[in-house]
Amino acid sequence: MARTRSKRRQQLEQVVMYPLDWVEERSGIVGALHYFLFRKVPRDTNWFHTLGSATLTAFIVQLVTGVILAFYYKPSPNEAYASIQMITNDLTLGWLVRGMHRWGASVFIILLFLHLGRVFLFGAYKYPRELNWLVGVLLLALAMLEGFTGYLLPWDQTSYWATVVGINLNATAPFAGPFLSDFLRGGQEIGTNTLSIFYSMHMLLIPGALIGLITLHLYLVIRLGVTSPPWSDDPAGEEREEVVTAKRGLVEPRPRGNGGPPE
Amino acid sequence: MADELERPEHRESEPHLPSPTIWPFAFAGAVALILLGLIVSLTITAIGVVLAVVFGFLWIRDVTRDLRGEPEPVEAPAPVVVEEEEGVEPERYTRSKFLEASTLGLGAAIGGIVTVPVLGFAVAPAFVGQGHPDVDLGPLDSYPEGEWLIATFTSVPEDGAVSRRTAFVRNNGLRNEVPSFTIISNRCVHLGCPTQPQGPPGEAQDVETSKEPVTLQPTQPSGFGCPCHGGAYDIEGNRTAGPPVRALDRFEYSIIDGSLWLGAPYSVGSVEGQGADAIVTRYDAADPGVHVDGPEQIFYPYVP
Numbered sequence: 001m002a003r004t005r006s007k008r009r010q011q012l013e014q015v016v017m018y019p020l021d022w023v024e025e026r027s028g029i030v031g032a033l034h035y036f037l038f039r040k041v042p043r044d045t046n047w048f049h050t051l052g053s054a055t056l057t058a059f060i061v062q063l064v065t066g067v068i069l070a071f072y073y074k075p076s077p078n079e080a081y082a083s084i085q086m087i088t089n090d091l092t093l094g095w096l097v098r099g100m101h102r103w104g105a106s107v108f109i110i111l112l113f114l115h116l117g118r119v120f121l122f123g124a125y126k127y128p129r130e131l132n133w134l135v136g137v138l139l140l141a142l143a144m145l146e147g148f149t150g151y152l153l154p155w156d157q158t159s160y161w162a163t164v165v166g167i168n169l170n171a172t173a174p175f176a177g178p179f180l181s182d183f184l185r186g187g188q189e190i191g192t193n194t195l196s197i198f199y200s201m202h203m204l205l206i207p208g209a210l211i212g213l214i215t216l217h218l219y220l221v222i223r224l225g226v227t228s229p230p231w232s233d234d235p236a237g238e239e240r241e242e243v244v245t246a247k248r249g250l251v252e253p254r255p256r257g258n259g260g261p262p263e
Numbered sequence: 264m265a266d267e268l269e270r271p272e273h274r275e276s277e278p279h280l281p282s283p284t285i286w287p288f289a290f291a292g293a294v295a296l297i298l299l300g301l302i303v304s305l306t307i308t309a310i311g312v313v314l315a316v317v318f319g320f321l322w323i324r325d326v327t328r329d330l331r332g333e334p335e336p337v338e339a340p341a342p343v344v345v346e347e348e349e350g351v352e353p354e355r356y357t358r359s360k361f362l363e364a365s366t367l368g369l370g371a372a373i374g375g376i377v378t379v380p381v382l383g384f385a386v387a388p389a390f391v392g393q394g395h396p397d398v399d400l401g402p403l404d405s406y407p408e409g410e411w412l413i414a415t416f417t418s419v420p421e422d423g424a425v426s427r428r429t430a431f432v433r434n435n436g437l438r439n440e441v442p443s444f445t446i447i448s449n450r451c452v453h454l455g456c457p458t459q460p461q462g463p464p465g466e467a468q469d470v471e472t473s474k475e476p477v478t479l480q481p482t483q484p485s486g487f488g489c490p491c492h493g494g495a496y497d498i499e500g501n502r503t504a505g506p507p508v509r510a511l512d513r514f515e516y517s518i519i520d521g522s523l524w525l526g527a528p529y530s531v532g533s534v535e536g537q538g539a540d541a542i543v544t545r546y547d548a549a550d551p552g553v554h555v556d557g558p559e560q561i562f563y564p565y566v567p
Contacts, residue, residue, distance in 0.1 A: 077425035165454040165491065171550035177564035181550055183389045188548075192422045193388075 042228030042236075048122070049226060051115040056214065058108040062146075065101040066203060073153070075199035077192055080155035105147055112140055124227035128237060132220040135213055142210050149202035155195060163198070164190065286322035293318050397517070398525040399472035401479070403442065406434040406523065411482050413449075413460060413467075416525070417475040430514055430525065431460060431487070435539035443539035447487070447500045448512040448528055455551040456491035458511070460484030472522065487511065499534040499541055508554050508563070510534055513543065532556035 024030040041049075072091060074083040087094040116136065119125055125133035152163040167190075171181035186193030228234040293315035300308030398416050406412060412432045419426040428449075435443035451458045465481035486503065487496040495504040500511030510533050515526030532544035532555050546555040554560045 078423060161456055161491070165456065168455040168551045172552045172564045174562075174565035175567070178550060178553075178566060179390075182393075183386060186389045187393050188395075189418070189428075190425070191419065192425055 036222060039222065039225075041226045042232055042234040044229055044232045044234070045226060046229065048118045048229075051111060051118050052221070055108065055111040055115050056218075058104060058111050059210065059214065061100060061104050062108055063207065065097050065104065066207075068097050069101055070203055073199075075153070075196050077155070077195055080153065080195060084154045084156075105150060109143060109147060112143055116140065122227055122229055123236065126236070127239070129220070129224050129227070132217060132224065135217050135220065139210065139213050139217065142206050142213070146202060146206050146210070149198045149206065152195065152198045153202065160190075163194075284322060284325035286318050286325055289318040290315060290322055395527045399474050399477075400432065400516075400523040400525050401470035401472045401477050402522050403434075403518065405470050405479055406432060406444070408434045408436045410434065411460065411462075411484055413464070413480040413482055415478040415480075418525075420475050429457060431484075432523070433538075438539035442518055444516050444523065445499070445538065445541070446514040446516055446525065448514060449487075450512060450551060451489040451491065451494050451507060452502075452509050452511060452530075452551045453489065453492055453494045453505065453507040456489050458487040458489045458494070458496065461486045461488050499537060500531060501534050508552060508559070509556070512548065530555045 020030055069087065072083060072087050072094070074080060084098075087098050089095070119133065119136070148163075148166055151166075152159050167181050167184050170184065171177050173180060182188060184194070184197065185191070186197050224237065227236045230236075293311050296311030296314060297308050298311075300306070300311050396419060398418055400414055400416060410433065413429060414432045415427060415429045417423070417426055418428045430449060431445075431447045433445045435445055437443065449457050449459075460482045462482050462484035467478050467480035469476045469478050484498065486498055487500070488494070489505070489507070493505045494502070494507040496507070496511050497503050500513070502508075502510060510531040512528050512530050514528050517524045517526060528548045530546045530549045530553075532546060534544075535542045544556065549555050552563070554563045
């Protein structure tokens with residue numbers, strides 16, 4: 001009796017696993033996903049380590065709600081305000097999706113700063129993770145640029161004048177300032193092109209760059225591993241035993257006592 | 264080529280390679296010339312056809328040399344430089360290295376050819392062909408002497424409401440028998456918010472012009488103030504308080520067929536005197552927040 005049940009279970013398992021096996025044999029994606037989800041992390045990781053994933057989740061929420069809002073938003077000076085009113089007041093659940101995008105933007109920035117604070121206070125920016133800190137700084141700058149460009153889109157008095165002030169702030173920056181402000185306005189005055197320039201940057205250019213950099217950020221996290229907290233007995237990372245050279249992709253024994261990062 | 268030399272004599276069983284020839288490249292060039300000529304001029308096409316026939320003939324002649332039993336021209340063997348060191352292979356420029364370099368080079372060239380115009384289009388329109396079209400502000404009768412009017416106008420009619428701008432206009436009367444106006448931009452020179460006249464507003468009325476109608480509203484201001492960050496200006500636009508860095512911008516004007524026409528804006532360092540006799544230090548139009556005079560002009564912003 002027990003024998004048949006186990007046999008039946010075996011058959012069932014085969015049926016369930018068949019599509020996954022099929023995909024794995026042809027792509028290796030299942031194994032890669034398994035490696036990503038079940039990789040080893042330090043023993044005493046804690047809730048602070050979830051801030052990065054939380055930020056990623058907030059970003060995905062922004063992506064999804066933003067795409068849906070783009071179905072109905074019209075980026076032209078004569079229609080933008082009316083289309084936002086239509087989304088908020090007339091469309092079924094439009095108020096919800098717009099609200100998620102509007103408040104989610106603040107959540108995204110807040111989580112970014114909390115994540116940054118966690119990385120700073122845990123010393124997770126140190127060797128060999130410096131590059132990931134730099135990528136993170138770029139992500140922070142791009143996220144704030146998303147906030148700046150997105151703020152104009154409701155096209156009401158607040159957003160219009162806030163953007164006027166924001167662009168003029170840029171104009172006083174050294175070197176590129178005056179050129180930057182002309183570029184953002186699409187000319188010397190805010191005109192018909194300004195809104196579509198901001199819209200295009202907000203929904204295409206910057207999100208594209210964000211997705212690319214987040215991919216790089218995650219790749220580095222997986223490659224270098226999660227940092228253990230400062231109070232942990234686990235090492236946060238270790239110095240490589242070899243010197244890695246980009247040209248030959250070869251490793252050589254590290255000369256002790258000179259070169260390389262501090263011990 | 265180097266591989267070729269080391270290879271033993273071809274056997275009949277091995278695939279037979281045609282002798283090397285340069286003419287396919289020339290032939291391809293001639294075909295490209297034909298295609299170019301189709302767009303540019305038929306003369307070029309004709310030249311291309313002639314060249315294609317000539318090079319095609321030479322190509323065929325080279326390829327069929329073996330079949331026709333002619334001997335292959337033998338190049339004088341280059342003197343072989345023997346490396347002094349034992350066991351060190353002389354560095355060779357191999358076929359795979361050439362292909363690697365040409366693939367990368369071609370990819371870079373294609374990328375550059377595509378990217379440059381696209382980047383140019385992304386950036387250039389904001390800088391090229393920019394200007395301020397003149398705006399008809401209505402007949403001179405609408406501007407009583409010595410009174411301030413808030414004029415709201417459409418600066419670019421085809422752009423519509425987004426190009427609505429406001430200026431403060433005062434008719435200063437005649438100076439040397441020429442009408443004199445003071446036209447101050449309402450744009451705060453701190454960060455570009457709209458300044459307001461500090462005084463009771465009168466009743467607004469629309470005035471017909473040769474283009475879009477202009478809204479005129481009389482007012483008796485004691486000065487101008489900005490609601491955003493508290494910048495304050497006197498009646499001639501000089502800064503009296505707050506963060507602004509210079510006097511309010513002004514507009515050029517002209518009088519055409521009895522109408523007041525608004526010209527290009529310009530920036531003002533400071534104004535001395537009042538009304539028609541005011542002496543205005545004039546600079547090219549600058550963004551708000553930009554110093555036009557004094558030592559600060561070098562640093563805010565620093566543009567080499």
